[in-house]
Amino acid sequence: MQTNLRSQAGPYFGEFGGRFVAEPLIAALDELEATYLAAKADPSFQLELAELHKNYTGRPSIITEAPRFAREFGDMRIFLKREDLNHTGSHKINNVMGQALLAKRMGKKRIIAETGAGQHGVASATAAAYFGLDCVVYMGEVDTERQALNVARMKLLGAQVIPVTTGSRTLKDAINEALRDWVANVDSTHYLLGTVAGPHPFPTMVRDFHSIIGIEAREQMLALTGRLPDAIAACIGGGSNAIGIFHPFLDDQDVALWGFEAAGDGIDTPKHAATLSRGRPGVLHGARSYMLQDEDGQTMESHSISAGLDYPGVGPEHSWLKDLGRANYFGISDAEAMEAMRLLSRTEGIIPAIETAHALAGMKHLATVLPAGAHILVNLSGRGDKDMETAGRYFGLLGDK
Amino acid sequence: MSITNEVLERNRESGRGTLVGYFPAGYPSKQDSIDSLVAMAENGCDILEIGVPYSDPVMDGLVIQHATEDAIANGFRLRDLFDIIKGVREKVDTPLLVMSYWNPVLSYGVERFSEDLAAAGAQGMITPDLIPDEAKDWIAQSDKHGLDRVFLVAPSSSDARVENNSQSSKGFVYSVSTMGITGERTELDRLARSVVSRVKSLGTTPTCVGVGISTADQVREVNSYADGAIVGTAFVKAYQQGGLEALVAKTKELAGGLG
Numbered sequence: 253m254q255t256n257l258r259s260q261a262g263p264y265f266g267e268f269g270g271r272f273v274a275e276p277l278i279a280a281l282d283e284l285e286a287t288y289l290a291a292k293a294d295p296s297f298q299l300e301l302a303e304l305h306k307n308y309t310g311r312p313s314i315i316t317e318a319p320r321f322a323r324e325f326g327d328m329r330i331f332l333k334r335e336d337l338n339h340t341g342s343h344k345i346n347n348v349m350g351q352a353l354l355a356k357r358m359g360k361k362r363i364i365a366e367t368g369a370g371q372h373g374v375a376s377a378t379a380a381a382y383f384g385l386d387c388v389v390y391m392g393e394v395d396t397e398r399q400a401l402n403v404a405r406m407k408l409l410g411a412q413v414i415p416v417t418t419g420s421r422t423l424k425d426a427i428n429e430a431l432r433d434w435v436a437n438v439d440s441t442h443y444l445l446g447t448v449a450g451p452h453p454f455p456t457m458v459r460d461f462h463s464i465i466g467i468e469a470r471e472q473m474l475a476l477t478g479r480l481p482d483a484i485a486a487c488i489g490g491g492s493n494a495i496g497i498f499h500p501f502l503d504d505q506d507v508a509l510w511g512f513e514a515a516g517d518g519i520d521t522p523k524h525a526a527t528l529s530r531g532r533p534g535v536l537h538g539a540r541s542y543m544l545q546d547e548d549g550q551t552m553e554s555h556s557i558s559a560g561l562d563y564p565g566v567g568p569e570h571s572w573l574k575d576l577g578r579a580n581y582f583g584i585s586d587a588e589a590m591e592a593m594r595l596l597s598r599t600e601g602i603i604p605a606i607e608t609a610h611a612l613a614g615m616k617h618l619a620t621v622l623p624a625g626a627h628i629l630v631n632l633s634g635r636g637d638k639d640m641e642t643a644g645r646y647f648g649l650l651g652d653k
Numbered sequence: 654m655s656i657t658n659e660v661l662e663r664n665r666e667s668g669r670g671t672l673v674g675y676f677p678a679g680y681p682s683k684q685d686s687i688d689s690l691v692a693m694a695e696n697g698c699d700i701l702e703i704g705v706p707y708s709d710p711v712m713d714g715l716v717i718q719h720a721t722e723d724a725i726a727n728g729f730r731l732r733d734l735f736d737i738i739k740g741v742r743e744k745v746d747t748p749l750l751v752m753s754y755w756n757p758v759l760s761y762g763v764e765r766f767s768e769d770l771a772a773a774g775a776q777g778m779i780t781p782d783l784i785p786d787e788a789k790d791w792i793a794q795s796d797k798h799g800l801d802r803v804f805l806v807a808p809s810s811s812d813a814r815v816e817n818n819s820q821s822s823k824g825f826v827y828s829v830s831t832m833g834i835t836g837e838r839t840e841l842d843r844l845a846r847s848v849v850s851r852v853k854s855l856g857t858t859p860t861c862v863g864v865g866i867s868t869a870d871q872v873r874e875v876n877s878y879a880d881g882a883i884v885g886t887a888f889v890k891a892y893q894q895g896g897l898e899a900l901v902a903k904t905k906e907l908a909g910g911l912g
Contacts, residue, residue, distance in 0.1 A: 272755055274712050274782050275818065276807035276832055418718060419708065431711045436833035438809065535756045535782075536709065548731040549760025551708040 257502035257578060263452030265572035271451040273538045277431075280438045285453040287358050292460070297353065304349050305464070308382070309339050311346075312468045315476060316632075320599040325615045327624040331481065332602070332632040333469045333497060342605065342634030343465060343493045344375040344446060350461035352379035355442035362386040362441045366430045368395055368423035368489070369560030369607060370402025371634055372446030377411035379444075387411040390429040392422035395559045402638050420553040423489075423563045427537050447490025448567030451538030455567050462496025469629055470500050483508040483622055486631040487610040488581065489525065489561035491570045493633035498579060508580065508622070511570065512614040514556035515583030525554035527566040528574050528581040541568040557586040557642065560607040560634075588613040590646055593636060605634035606642065655801050657748040657776050657824040660699050661859045661880045670876030670911045673861050674698035674904065675752065675885030676892075677706055678737050679729030680720045687740035689892060689900055694747040696901050697908025700861075701741065702779065702883065705734060705753035712754075712781045714836030716886045720893070731757055735773040742774035750801060750824070752779040758791075767794035777801025777824050785821035792821065803827050806852060806860070808844035815851045819858040825880060826852055828862045836886050838865035841874065849879045869910030876911060 263269050271281060291297040305311035313334045322330040335343035355363055363385050367373030373389040380387030389406055393415040396403050406413050419425035427450075434443040448455045448462075466484075473481055484501060486494035488511035501507045516524035524530065531542040536551055544552040544564035556562040573579035584592075589606060592613035597603045604612060611630050618628060636643065644650040654662075664671045674693040680686050690701050706721035706729050713721070734751065741749060751770060758766045758778075770778065777800040783791065785804050795802040801824025806815045809832060819826045830845035831838060845862050852860045862875045863883030875882040884907055891903035 270787050271784065272782050272787055273784075274807075274829075275784055275805035275814070276809055276829055278784060278814065279807075279809035279811065282811075418715075419722075424709070428709050428711050432714075432834050435712070438832060535759055537711075538782075545756065545760060547760070549707075549757035550725065551756075 258499060260456070260569065262456040265569045266575065268533070268541050268568035268571040269452060269455060269539050271538060272535045272540065273451045274435065276435050277438065280434070281451055281453065283358060284354070287354050288453055288457050291354060291357060301350055301353060309345050309349060310337060311464065313337055315469065315472045318596070318600045321596050324595060324599065325619040328619060328622065328626045328628055330615065331473065331627065331629045333465060333629060335465060335493065335631060335633050336604065336608070336635035340371070340375045340378050341637065342371040342375070343462060343496060344372045345378070346464055346496065347446065347458050347461040347492065348372070348375040348379045348444060351442070351444045352383050352385065355385065355444070356383060358442060360440060360442040362388070362437065363444045364388045364390065364430050364433050364441055365444045365446060366390050366423065366426040367446065368392070368426070368562060369558065369605070370395070370399040370406070370638060371560060373411070373413070374402050374405045374409070376444050376446070377406040377409035380411060381409045388433065389413050390416050390426040390433070392416050392420070392426050394421045395423065398642055399559055399638060400641065423559070424551065424565070447492040448495050448569060449490045449537055449539060449541065449565050455539065455569055458492055459495045459499055459569060462492050463499045465493070465496040465631060466498065466500035469497060473629060477627060480504055480507050481629040482626040483510055483618055484629045485510045485512065485611045485614050485618065487512050487561060487607050487633060488566065488570065489514065489563045489607065490565070491567035493631050495567060495569055497629070497631040502578065509573070509578065510614060510618065511579055511581045512584045512610045513581055514558055514561035514610055515585045516555040518585050519583035523555035524583065525556040525562050525564065526583040527564060528570060529583050533571065536565040539568045541571045542566055542574070558589065558606040558610065560605070561610065582614060582617055584610040584613045590643070593643065594647065602632070603636035604632060605636050606639045608633045655776055655824050657700060657750070657801050658859065660748055661825060664699060665880055668912045670873070671699045671861065671881030672697055672872060672908050672911060673700040673702055673881050673883040674888055675702040675704055675883065676888055677704040677717065677721050677724050678734050679706055679724035679727065681723055681727055683733050683737060687737055688897060690741045691744045692897055692901050693888065693904050694745040696904040698747065698904060700881065701747050701749045702752050702885070703734070703737065703749065705731070705751060705757055707754040707757055710754060712834055714834045714886060716890050717835055720889045731761055735769050738773035738775045748776045749774070750777050750779055750803060751775055752781065755780060755783045763790040763794050767798045767800060771798040771800055777803065779803040779827060781805060785818055795823065805829055806848055808832055808842070808848050812851065816855045819852050819856055822858055825859040825861050827883070828852060828860045828879065830862050830864045830866070833864065835864055837867040841865060841871050845875065846878055869907050872907050872910035
């Protein structure tokens, strides 16, 4: 197998990635790439971002071992990287603070963002408030309903939330609408894309901003257990929290990488969002990657109880890691995820986001493929407060309404 | 030289100017789209543009989004495109370009798509989300099959990109008039003149201007500095409001803006 997997700088990851966008956006992508590369090489930028993470985001995030949860699956040790404890409640803030600093550097006064579960929208609205930027968040109408609390949070933070009523009215269509806004307002506006999909430089840049998760976790695990974990697990929709924790371990060949996709009603039903397990390569939202499409190349609607994983595409670096065999991807159904959400809540007193619960449900599968006594590091990418409406209905906790 | 170029050159030399008309394939049905495109050709469109309905049309405004969504809902399949091209070709010899987002072409296979386009009698393809940098396969296949390939240039494009995209194009290069998606604009951007003059100063590739053109005055104005005006939304909207009759009237009205 190829070594030095960490050094990929885009625009391509093998045959994946690229810039499949309309010409009017190319100048903005060039400007963003140049700004990012200059910032990356500038110690004052790195210092400013590190200070923000320390004093605002609340980094480094801690590691919590989950022994009572682990016991349910057999002989293994499970360690949770607590991105749920970050300001705004998920990993999304890591990327948002980085890109907001870049927007400032480019002199852009307005940011736009897409959001599925609302976590990226909340993080973007937070950064906009902090830096004094105008903020518009596009959100599929379906998602504004199932994530109503996050809509309220974004509005309270001063952002404008625009429900998207075209197409499947979910994350995919929110991205389309953000791209349409961007092309019309590119001089004043930065598109603060929230995942590792999209045209170059987004997949590499967003990955770099999230790789702090894995960098911290690698040191923390060495300090805590004296060795690297046997496996790392993360949920995967677009793939930002997964790549963030995977990336610093890519060249550690003995560390297995597991991404858990949303299998909706079941991986063998038509209603799922398991892009890597069941899709095929194509072009969506500016990059070549695995995607869910019909035989005519029309994007298919994805299905998941989790708004944040309900996306028919995935970041190109994951497609590359899948084809290389470096990372494994596995589908988790709605029912399995919800059971894992309840189990972690009851055993450890930690309520995870439904997205994150897909990674936790993956422990059942890992118990069958890893040796006894294995150490597993799970990216606890977000907290479940936003999901109480969905969980309340699912588990019948809300009484008569 | 392709017949697209011949039409553009003839219309430029005669002082008439050129009207390029867009209509979605399969909207609202296969036969309706054939009849519409034929009517547009017979009533003043010099070049036809057949849009391929696609699930994620990020360069299109609501009018075209809704029309192409309807086409898909009404059962449009990619293979129907070639029947529609043949159906138009049986009636008129107007140059005919397909406009498609890239994934349907990629999914069909670039080589097979190019073969089938040529065999059906189309002159080539406009690719709104494919830049020449990513188009190695399409450039090779369009050369092999003698097809026009129309890339975009935009007000935001650097001079180097204007040059590269113009030189990579065959037939004409598509000048995006304004920074935005398809739809009607009351005033055409001064940016349109500027991007066209940059194309003209760099070489001999003809250029047509699109995005936002909806009136006879705008068609006339654009033809005073460019090789043609591309109209889409205004035709689709006319059809939505009054069917084939309204589409014919709109075509005559806009062609009336020509010299």
